[in-house]
Amino acid sequence: MKITKAVITAAGPDQTHLPLQTIVSSTGEAKSMLALLLDDAFSSGIESVAIVIAPGMEDDYSSAVESHLDQVTFIVQSAPDGFAHAVFCANDFVGQERFLLLLGDHIYLNPTGPSCVSQLLGAAERTEGALSAVQPTHESQLPYYGTIGGKRVSGSDAFIEISIALEKPTPTVAEQELIIPGLRSGKYLCYFGMHIITPSIMEQVKMDLSQTEKLPLTLSLNAIAQSERYLAVQIQGHRYNLGEPYGLLRANLGMALAGPDRDEVMTSIIELIGLTK
Template sequence: MKIKKAVITAAARGERLYPVADTIQKAMLPVVDVDGLHKPVIQIIAEEAYASGIEEICIVCAPGDGQRYAGAFASLRDNLIRFYQGSDWAQTEADKIDHLLSTTQFIEQSEARGYGHAVYCAKDFVGDEPFLLLLGDYLYVSQKGAKRCAAQLIELASKEGCSVSAVNPTIEHQIGRYGTITGKHVAGQTGMYSIEKLIEKPSLSQAELELQTSGLRAGYYLCFFGMHVFTPTVFQLLQNEVEAGSNNVLLTPALQQLAETEKYLALEMKGRRYDLSRRHGLLRAQVALGLAGEAHNETLTTLVESLAEANS
């Protein structure tokens, strides 16, 4: 199957980033990308999708934010052209923003009814096609020499013709932050699992009883990476709860049904994800992008100098 569409959920208001997220959408916070240029977080995520073969994007956002996103990107494009006239890099970046605006739809989640509802808001955009799902407050950095994280996932989903969720082996004291899965290792395939059970943010005792996965190091569990490829079946599974009027539509129960309904795989990513909503999340993501990109030496020097100054 071919995955041409991506959905980025960016409807949460970013309470954990208050007060900065009170004046600007957290997905528009600036970060220096691997190419050394300052970009809004949402643009970096979109470029991850485009570079992995995605052709159209839907950003699910809070009421009123669709126009704000479009206006902010239009302003960025105009400023690049106005203030850097004759500069090839500025024109290239302006063209990238034009491409983003021309291939992106903004769909507003009218009510804050949970993550599953936010995903469901993209149902009409997706139609009957498989799609890539990304989080608007996560940045993804692949290992040196590896394909982009989204490309790794799309490649497997296309080959196997099924839904695939990205996962990372995660130490036990952190699993309360993530959806956690267990399943059987697919014979002859490194880091690939057939998903059997999923629990959203399990307790350690619950994980010890129900989510142990053979082959992982002791004390580690397979946790969601914040990136998935789904078949449109996921919308059918979400529909009942959405139409029932639930105020907190969760995605994970629908994914448990998906695992019981059709082929559903998990793939260990060759890379790391950075949750920007966590304390120091932006800092950690910025350091990772700096070390992975053109500013590697500069970033390393800055870190060493900062540590020396802090301990002097």
Template structure:
């Protein structure tokens, strides 16, 4: 199957990023990308998708945010053209933003009815095709120089003609933050599992009893990476949940039913995800992007200098 559409969920306002999220969509927060340029978070996520073969993107957003995104990106493009006339990097960046504006559309989630409901809001855009799903508050850094995290996922989904969720082996004290799963290793395919059971943010005691995966290091579990490729079947299952209880539609129960309905795999992606909404998440993502990109030496030098300053202050207090 060919995956040419992506959905980015960005409807939540980001209470944990107060007070900035009260005045700007959290997905528009600026971060220095691996190419050394300042970009809004959502542009970095979109470029992850475009670089992996995606042609069209739909952002699920809060009411009115679609127009705000377009206005913000139009202003960024115009400012680049006016302020850096004839400069190659600025012209290239303006062209990328122009491409984003042309290929992006929006679906509003009019009420906060859960993450599953947010995904369902993109059904009309997806139009009965397989699609890539990305979170608007996660940034991704691949361990592979020539293959993005999303590209790794899309490649397997296309080969196997089925839904695939990206996962990372995660230490046990962190699993309460993520959807966690277990499955059977697919023979002769390293890092690929047939999904059996999924539990949203399990306690350690539950995980020890129900989510152990043979072959992982002791104390590690397979947790969602914040990136999925789904067949349209996911919308049929979500609709049943919405019809039964439209108040808080979670995605995880839908994925459990998906695993029981059709072929559904998990892939250990070679890379890392950074949750911008958690404490120090934005800082961790910025450091990771800096170390993975053109500003590696500058980032590393800054980190060493900060650590040396902190060590000096600590010594003075002793």
């Protein structure tokens, strides 16, 4: 079934201002990061988007979404109660439909093919149930990501049936529980920051939130992996986490090097290298 709704979370105390940053897209236009995300979502077939924001940020976000204002709904998370709670704030918006979940502080870029969002949505059309975008990630990055374990779906190498999902696992646990055949040693499939969320996941989140506050979403996703078929798909492309040190710079460079001004940007970089030690 086609997915038409998306939710973008941008209410975390550390990420509130990140989606508002202006960066130059690969086509050379200066845009807010949020606008770029929305461009990607709408051009991939999404029809309406809810953005979960912190209180008092409506005006800033309204101007940042630029031309997409009509298709966007703002949902305020009244207190910083964690990622899972932020997602659950959009429960009424999504109703009983599967929807696309994106992170407001991430930019996704695939310079050589279909966008990351359209890859995930395309995959979602071929499957039912929950689906998460994943990417092979070196074990040194494990402290930053949710990571999955499971087995490849026979006949389709891109899909993995998830048996376990852990938030920021240690390499020891990863080696014991999360090894997936076909990856290079020391690499694991970590979440890419894009998910197709089902109503059953929202039910699980609701149940989990009734027991504990401030949950990472991975906990509920892991519970779903135990109770129903939950798939992951390997996405071609890069994600840029603006929250990391130099995250915005990297995202900018990634965009610029993927666009028509690549040579100019590279020349600038080399000049800069020459001027510094």
